[in-house]
Amino acid sequence: FGAAWAAWIVDVEVNPENGAVRVAKVWVAHDCGQMVNPDGVRHQVHGNVIQSTSRVLKEFATFDRRGVTSLEWGGYPILGFPELPEIDVLLLDRPEQPPMGAGESASVPSAAAIVNAIFDATGARLRQVPFTPERVLAALRSAQA
Structure with missing residues (x-):
């Protein structure tokens, strides 16, 4: 047996003035073998997309040499x-296969799909998440040099 898998196609909007990235649409194909509860799998995939898109575009914690310095979550960017x-x-139901679990498998392609959509839209390569406006602007400047 194997693990569940997913593939993403992403449509992004990149503002070249301020570096803001908006993920406008995500298409996800998800295969977790036999689906016992397709509605539950679909909801799980939606949650994976939302959480991992947030992580890729915004989420970070700050650290110093002693540890985490982000001590309150009220200002955490999401x-x-x-x-x-x-x-x-798109759910790929394969009733001849055993159920493999939906879990977080749909979140795996997020960073690669989003960064490649940004590259396709702008020609700029980003190499570090989150893809904040500051990092996007730096990548745009670098791509133009």
Whole structure:
């Protein structure tokens, strides 16, 4: 047996003036073998897309030599509801296979899919998450040099 897998296609909007990236739409194909509860799998995939998109675009904690310095979560950067992408899920039900579990498998392609969509839109390569506006602007400047 293997693990569940997923593939993403991402449509992004990149503002060249301020470096802001908006993930407008995500298409996800997800294969977890036989699906016992397809609605549950679809909801799990939606959650994976939202959480991993937030991680890729915004989330980070600060550290110093002694440890974590981000001590309160009220200011922790996450996607807000207006920033959520449209999500289209294709579930690949394979009833001849054993159930493999949906878990977080749909989040695995997130960073690669988003960074490659940014590259496709701008020609700029980013190499470190999160893809903050500051990092996007630096990559845009580097791509133009």
